[in-house]
Amino acid sequence: MQKLIRNINYLWNKFKNDNRLFWDELEEQMIAGDISIDTTAMILDEVKKNAYSENINDPERIETLIKSEIIKILEINKNTELNIPHEPPAVFLIVGVNGTGKTSSVAKLASMFKKDGKKVLLSAADTYRAAAVEQLQHYAEKLNLDIVYHQKFSDPGAVVYDSIEKAKAKGIDIVLIDTAGRMQTSHNLMEELKKIKKVISGRINRDADEILLVIDSTTGQNAKKQVELFNKSLNLTGIILTKTDSTSKGGIVITIKNDLKVPVKLITSGEKLDDMSYFDAVKFTDLLFS
Amino acid sequence: MFDTLTARFEDLFYKIKNKGKLSPTDLDSALREIKLALLEADVNFKVVKEFLENVKTKATGEKILESITPYQQVVKIVNEEIIKMLGPSSGGISFSSSGPTIIMVMGLQGSGKTSSVIKLANYINSKFSRKVSIVAADIYRPAAVQQLKDMAKNINVDVFFQSGLDPVSISSKGVEFFRKNGSDVIIIDTAGRLQIDRDMMDEIANIRKKINPHLIYLVLDAMTGQEAVNIAYGFNEKVEYDGIIMTKLDSDTRGGAALSVYHVVKKPIEFISTGEKIEDFDLFHPERMASRILGMGDILTLVEKAEEVVSEKEAKLIEEKIYKNELNFEDFISQLRSIKKIGSLDKIFSMIPVPAINKNKVAGKINLDDSYIDRIEAIINSMTVEERRKPHIINGSRRKRIAKGSGSSVTEINKLLKQFSKTRQLLKQYSGTKGKSGMPF
Structure with a gap:
């Protein structure tokens, strides 16, 4: 697999003066990773909310926030156990x-x-x-x-x-x-x-x-x-x-x-x-x- | 069950249509809907961006905002742009002027290479009556060679394989072998590989160098996501190909990949594969694909398929019978069989130009179950020849016998007879008012 988000530091510096473009770019990269539009929007809304409320000014922390939102979704109904009954087969x-x-x-x-x-x-x-x-x-x-x-x-x-x-x-x-x-x-x-x-x-x-x-x-x-x-x-x-x-x-x-x-x-x-x-x-x- | 892209466009244009005039805000929301629809259909996001810009420029340039038919104008522009994005119509195969035409097929694992090789062989065989042979160069996947041999046997095509050799040697030996045995076309089926697997990509580059094929096709799964363009690009960097065979374009595959690859790699889609049957293989027509995406159905393909299974003479005969109200169960069953030859019911339905909104409604109500046709066939098969020719003689005791013979109930027989007489009336009316259709159903 390849990296979902490329170079968040670079993006941050590039769009320093326009927050909207920074988020747009992130959105595009996530969609380019086959995450649906709705799911992408959901993740980024949550991340933005946290980023603003905690006044985060560090792109790497934003990346961490995205990461933890994704983990949250992937852990819904977490169950990797294969069901093997007592009585075979x-x-x-x-x-x-x-x-x-x-x-x-x-x-x-x-x-x-x-x-x-x-x-x-x-x-x-x-x-x-x-x-x-x-x-x-x-x-x-x-x-x-x-x-x-x-x-x-x-x-x-x-x-x-x-x-x-x-x-x-x-x-x-x-x-x-x-x-x-x-x-x-x-x-x-x-x-x-x-x-x-x-x-x-x-x-x-x-x-x-x-x-x-x-x-x-x-x-x-x-x-x-x-x-x-x-x-x-x-x-x-x-x-x-x-x-x-x-x-x-x-x-x-x-x-x-x-x-x-x-x-x-x-x-x-x-x-x-x-x-x-x-x-x-x-x-x-x-x-x-x- | 139908393309979301189609549904979205239709919803949107339905709204605009009701308003009459298109304001700049309307255009913006139209563009946004188009963006979402295209992304949802897996069109590459870079391609989407470009597409939207083109549509916007054209829409403003042609002053459609003041036009009284902005809806038609926007549809027209979107349609044109989609066709443009899909690339040229397939040129078909250009055969080598001297000696056999050598074709190499490559792609990712599971993209449908082997099935495509067989379908391509069958296509060349039946359309051009040339002798086609196949070289099996996939030494990695267990039973891949066996799969190829089994399928090739069904279409009477020879397969070359020699164990203990590497794919490069197999390919060159196979080509030599079939060159001597007088084949017109030699197709090399290769193992599935990732475009980033250096060893495997070197291998296919070496096969290419050694046998110097006239045509190289990349097989691409239509369900591929945003990565499709990178796959198409990656293969082309290492082994430049001539065209793409797009597979698995079955009913609810939206085919956004098809919209992106030509645009990015500039290699045309030459063939599409639309089902598991060997005949489910066609030249690529961008106009048809675009109308499918825009919800205009694919009536051209349907007509073409109908013509393939019903001769003109047959169609004329049926028309006459309809006109004289003489249609009977024998005609009916031959019509049913023709329909079955065209394809599954949901596939036929997807080609009919009904707006997606209505289509989804209808699809929910009617059961597109092919076994329904089988049951009707069973009932008709249980009738005597006389009953089939003169349905009116089917009385109560005959109904009981037919029900028993076909494993159905008398109620089902009644229903069929009723439907049949209704259809007969309708067809008679239709043929009286609208003239001759030539369509078998």
Whole structure:
């Protein structure tokens, strides 16, 4: 990720005589970081209020104020814990639009759990994309994990059914379900996910333990729509933010947290299997400002 | 579900329209709304600034403030400026005059390179009937080669890959191989990479040096945020490309990235990809994109798509039947199938020029569920040939049988029959007053 605000000292000196231009410039930089207009305005209003009331004349302190406002937003509904029930298997459903990094995220999650000594099963419910199963199989082999898959174009619900049954029979701790990418506006494909969700609750007598939406951090304002519509159909339990090693500032996360309150649980930052970590609001914000 | 940009413009212009005259304050608030709308659509903030200045200069220059139709004037200016910002119409592909045309495709991870390569291959194949082959140079992502091979098989295109080689050698060997085997077009699919990854960017620069492609395309996800211009710029710095393939321009993607990249990098958008089907791939038309953004619908694309699936002869026949009030369920089902061939219902709906405000209202009321068409199809399929041709003979016991056969209820059958006869009447009236439409629905 790259720095959200460049050179606040320089801006301060440049616009010494015109406060308004200084704030305008800050606003632009935040919008350029994919923070929505509304969220940007909200943050800056709060910062201005504090800056004026405390008579702050130090640009670096203003930066600190912005930073703490962002942390405040990111810590709304703070919850990075993954829900693992006492009675195995835990069932995690991974969803998202095309190309966000669902399959890689499944592999990274699997690797993380395996390190914790958990028995993991991969469920290849993306029966649509060419070679999606092969990609997941590759990870299953690499990590030495069980995998359940069916033929291409078969019913993903059936794959999920078999996966959970196999997991029960083999004493698996966690089932990770990889699904096909889909646009949030595709009615039929969203219905398919609802059906998968039903299959899961039918098998384990509770809702899926985690329903995680994978969001590409280079996405712009459309990410809001993604969270909104996936959440409406599925009741998400969290978000996985991928590709934070890109040049994007990932500001969309701040907007998502501010508008929709769905917790960000995990972030990924590279192509290696262990490039996944729990989301930490303070660390994330530090990155935005370092 | 529809573009906020469209909705915002329409709200705004609706307000202005009601007032008749446009005051300088109106213009300022119009500009502010435009600014918000463009930023909300992920148009790069620097581009927005420039855009607003252009609109303002023009709006004041043309003395539209005193005009009696300021609304139309502002829309006209905004429309023109958007078209300008979107860059030129796609020129299509210019093929090499001697030997095969070599095309290299590159982009970030997950932008849709492999799908675009396949769609491009299919496009060239079907539009120009040239022999297309593909070289698989993504050795990094697991099963990437397999994905390419599977998809290429569906469109009967050969793929070259050799394991154990680096992407530069694979590319040059692949090009040599297909050159000898008489391919007209060779497309190289490369691995996804970040524009700041020095090693990976060196690699693609080396592939380029080695095979010297005639055309290089950057694949860019239309959902990309403010970073889009930096990505487009970063790739171009290292490996200058000829054009952009913009992907994932599905229904609620606002495509602000499309508005920014040409303006910043001066590389045209050549193709757009609008869905998961292999045919969801088109030349880029800035006028159409602009009208979509401005809520004028995309009727041109719709007409074009309709023409692709319905022949003129078919359309004439239907018209005649409508005119004679002889339309039956056989015609009806063939019409339904044609519609399905065009695309999903919400996609068709998004192309119809209804103002966004109304559209959102309508969208809330009607269910754009494609399975509805499937259910109607199932019902009609359960009818006998005679019933399909003479719907009036469908009595009570026939209705029961059809309901059973199609897994629906008698109420549903009744509803369909009623709708059908109503439609028939309406169409008859329409054909009587408005003449021949030529449209299949």
